Amino acid sequence: MTALSVQVTDLHIEFEVFSDRRAGLRQRLATQEGSGRRVIEAVNGVSFETRRGEAIGVIGSNGSGKSTLLSALAGLIKPTSGEILVSSEPKLLGVGAVLLNGATGIRNIRLGCLALGMSSEELDDRVAEIVEFTGLGEAIDRPLKTYSAGMRARLHFAISTAVQPEILLVDEALAVGDKEFRKKSRAKIESLLANAGTLFLVSHSTNEIQRLCTRGLWLEKGKILADGPVTDVVAEYGADN
Amino acid sequence: MTVHDDSHPESDDQDQGLFSLDKSVTSRAYVAEIWKRRDFALSLPIEELQSSHKDTLFGNIWHLGNPLLTAGVYYLVFGKFLEVSRGVDNFVVWLIIGVFTYQLTSGTILGGASSITSRQGLMRSFRFPRAIVPISNMIGELLAFAFQFLVIVIFAFATGVGPSRRWFLLPVILLIHTAFNLGGSFIAARLNDGFRDIQQLIPFVLRLAMYASGVMFPLDRIVGRNDLVDWLVRLNPIASLINFYRWMILGTELNVATSALTVVESLLILWFGFRFFKVAEYRYGQS
Known part of the structure; x- marks a missing residue:
């Protein structure tokens, strides 16, 4: 076993x-x-x-x-x-996870990854890949408050799997x-x-x-x-x- | 893709077996944990600073514009219309040093108290040392103070105060001041988490402390009438902290014994505040 x-x-x-x-x-x-x-x-x-x-x-x-x-x-x-x-x-990131609503998607990715314990050097290396995974396109530069439930879910999932738990x-x-x-x-x-x-x-x-x-x-x-x-x-x- | 998490040393212990997440950690381990998340602690206030004036036309100019206007109002009212001196040379600069440095203390303590409740969502979503919440609030207040300090310097130069060698002590003064503020912030945060009513009371305590700290008028106006007041004023580290800045910029008198006491008091408050906050670590963000 x-x-x-x-x-x-x-x-x-x-x-x-x-x-x-x-x-x-x-x-x-x-x-x-x-x-x-x-x-x-x-x-x-x-x-x-x-x-x-x-x-x-x-x-x-x-x-x-x-x-x-x-x-x-x-x-x-x-x-x-x-x-x-x-x-x-x-690592847990549910749909109800709270990020900064006023900040853009990409800034929330940075914040979330840092909160989950990623170092900023590692984050710099991988942020493009995480953004790519969300598939959010241009919306990544829009504030989180403009996101739909589905878009938020993508962002959350991308963040919580980015730290490779x-x-x-x-x-x-x-x-x-x-x-x-x-x-x-x-x-x-x-x-x-x-x-x-x-x-x-x-x-x-x-x-x-x-x-x-x-x-x-x-x-x-x-x-x-x-x-x-x-x-x-x-x-x-x-x-x- | 390899499933390995470099940022977590504990995952290297996996072969030795399982561990519990809710065991309390030593102060040293706790501080190490905070240090590891320093980028997170920094990114929160920077994010907030950048988005705080987003809906205004002038945007980020307000970070400087706000303290500039505040100081301008004091200059007009006290310097031009009333011509108050209160027995102090360069009263306007003396006053704005008091107002801005006291604002750093009151803002850090009040913000620390409310940060535990306002950041509840973040705490429910992510696992990180909770001390990061009051710490990042403190960083945010320091960033705001940087602009206010710039305004102090502008007004000092405009009124003929030149730089001196004392200015090199600014980092030391800021460090002592921040130790006191952060300690007070930790205490207020824990108290406010236990009793939400505290948040309503803190502004009054801070206002009372303001009058006992010589922000708006020299303390010799209130000492010498009542023994209790005299003692409170003498023990009040905030008055002495503000005086550090006035000494640095305006060359006001500095009592060595009082200053030494202030350094000791500030470090004690930080030490006590940190321990007081850490004891209830697991409770923050739960209710």
Whole structure:
């Protein structure tokens, strides 16, 4: 068997949320209640291991904890309890990733790559190649706020794969791109997997998951409902919905 | 294409096994991590500076135009109409040094406090040492100050103040000043992340500190009446920091003991602020 890339043990992630209606300050001080605080278990006891060369498709309904799991794998959220071990720092850039809206696409590429830890010398060498990969053409010199969802997705995907991560986390980024870009991004993912990388793909499209992934992980209410070969898990998921 | 990431030394440890991302790091490792992302820390404020006046006709000229007009207003009001001197030679230059250098302190601290909340999206999207957020805010304020300093120099030369050998100490003065500002910024950032109400209070604290720092009038106007006020003024490093610049440009008196105390205070505040900020590292950008 190939080496482990990710090992997650009994992962719990809780969020403290404030409901809309908060009690007044006086009432809160007097009764210690009504702060509007509620604890939500976004990830509730998840354990799994992945190996190099595996592509894991994460499926589940909205709010099942998929994106939270990915953020935790990327080290952006601290687990409430449990442990995440990785072989290399995973890189995540979902469609919701925030860049500078007022700055041009190319400046956002520079900023994103620097934020992901690329050195500026390496960036200078590779920026043309990254721009080329986005396929955005002249739009690369337009401010990000003028971009469509699909154009943003291309930019995000180009940035997160530019740092050539060993573990790539993709959150719904591919479905929005057009046909040609999907082909390009698929080639990129395949080369990552061929080089013993690991892919986590969150998507609502079971087609896309089946096309790109070898293994399925079905998450519901923060728990794993199924984990196995992608066709089996997708079939089970499909039967339930 | 080879899947190898040169910028991450940790990926070289892969054969020794797996590691956790959320273990807390030593201060030294943390600083090394910040240094590695120095280009990122620099690119944020530069980006912001370049886009800040984009929708105006004169664009980047405003970076200089704004402080120039500010100083011009002071020159007209205090130098020409009121002819205030407040017992100070060259009061107008004395005043604009106070206003601009105090603005560097207040801007860095206030901006540091709000940066943690305004950069939340960036922090949720990328994993980097969070200290970069207040640090890049500080760099942005320093860039703005560069233009303000230019205006100070213009007004100094225009009023007959020549350069002197003291000017060579500018980098040292800036370094001490920045140590204080960054330390204060770290503290404000952490406090504001815990209690968002802090952001509303900081402007008032800063305004009070302004009157206790001799920005608009010499401090001898307020000392000698109340022991507590005297002590606060004497311990206030901001007053002494501003005086460094006045000493450098105008040759005002410099108390060696007070100045030494200010250097110690500034370094202590930076040291404490850094540790205070780092302890809550994982919490920033979460709520």
